[in-house]
Amino acid sequence: MIRVQADDFDVGAEIAALTAGNTHIGGVVTFTGLVRDFAGNTAVGTMTLEHYPGMTERMLGEIEAEARRRWPLDASLIVHRHGPLAPGDRIVLVITASAHRQAAFEAAEFLVDWLKTKAPFWKRESGPRGDRWVDARAADDDAAARWQAPRQE
Amino acid sequence: MKVLYFAWLRERVGTGEEEVSPPPEITSVSALMDWLAKRSAGHARAFENRDIVRAAVNQEFADPADAVSPGDEVAFFPPMTGGRP
Incomplete structure (x- = not known):
């Protein structure tokens, strides 16, 4: 399951709903x-996360489907927020559930690595020196590349 | 053809969405970028550094050589930076 929303989420409630029954x-x-x-070294006040409605849901759905092809998951959930967010706010939630822990751990890490590079979100940070769009970081691409591409682009 | 812009491309162009009718010889993402860049000074600034512009055609990531046709939804945006802890 995937959701893209402006509202906060309750981790405990999401786990309970996902695993019920x-x-x-x-x-x-x-x-x-x-x-x-x-x-980096820059203090951030608030930030705003912009996304591409429609494509965001599609990409998160594809990433989740890829994880479920690779690991025997009984349930999975990705919740991604957009809009204005402040330091300390929850921004993304990944839950994976499986009969055995290894699949759940590996699939969760895979999902987090991939959604950072595949999901169409753009971050604008407000700090003491004004607003700026955040540059993509090569480190995220490297983390995702560990898993090899789920498909050719 | 519906063209969407996100993040700083949207700010430079001055709109997040526009309906355009490129001439029939515009059949690729890169040709569309060339054509769009001539529409205004803002468009020109948005497309001035193609290396940091990404594209999607009908909500699938696209390369510069990929095809575009009338009726497509084409989006331009910078590399993604979301959800990073």
Whole structure:
């Protein structure tokens, strides 16, 4: 399941909803991304996350489908927020559930690495020196490349 | 053809979306960028450095050589930077 929303999410409620009624699940891994107050050496006040409605949902869905092809997951969820966000705010949630922990851990890490490079989001940060669009970082591409491309572009 | 712009491309062009009718010889993403860049000073600035412009055709990532046709939804944007912890 994937959701793109401006509103915050409740991690506990999401886990409960995702796993309700499935007693085959033996382990749940969650990753919660938070807005940091520093980008490199620059203090960040608030930031705004812009996205491409339609394509965002499509890309998150493809990434999730790829994870489910690779690992035996009983349930999975990606929630990504957009709009104005402040340091400390939750920005992204990945939950994976499987009979055994290894699949859940690996799939969660795969999803986080890939959604950072494949999902059409753009971050604009407001700091003491004004607003700026954040540049893409090669480190994220490297992290995603560990998994090799799920498909050719 | 519907053309969408995101992030600083949107700011430079001055709109997030426009309906355009390029001539029939515009059949690729790169040709479309050349053609769009001539529409205004803002468009020219948006497309001045092609190395940092990414594209999608009908919501799928596209290369400069990929085809575009009337009725497509073509989007231009910088490399993505979302969701990074």
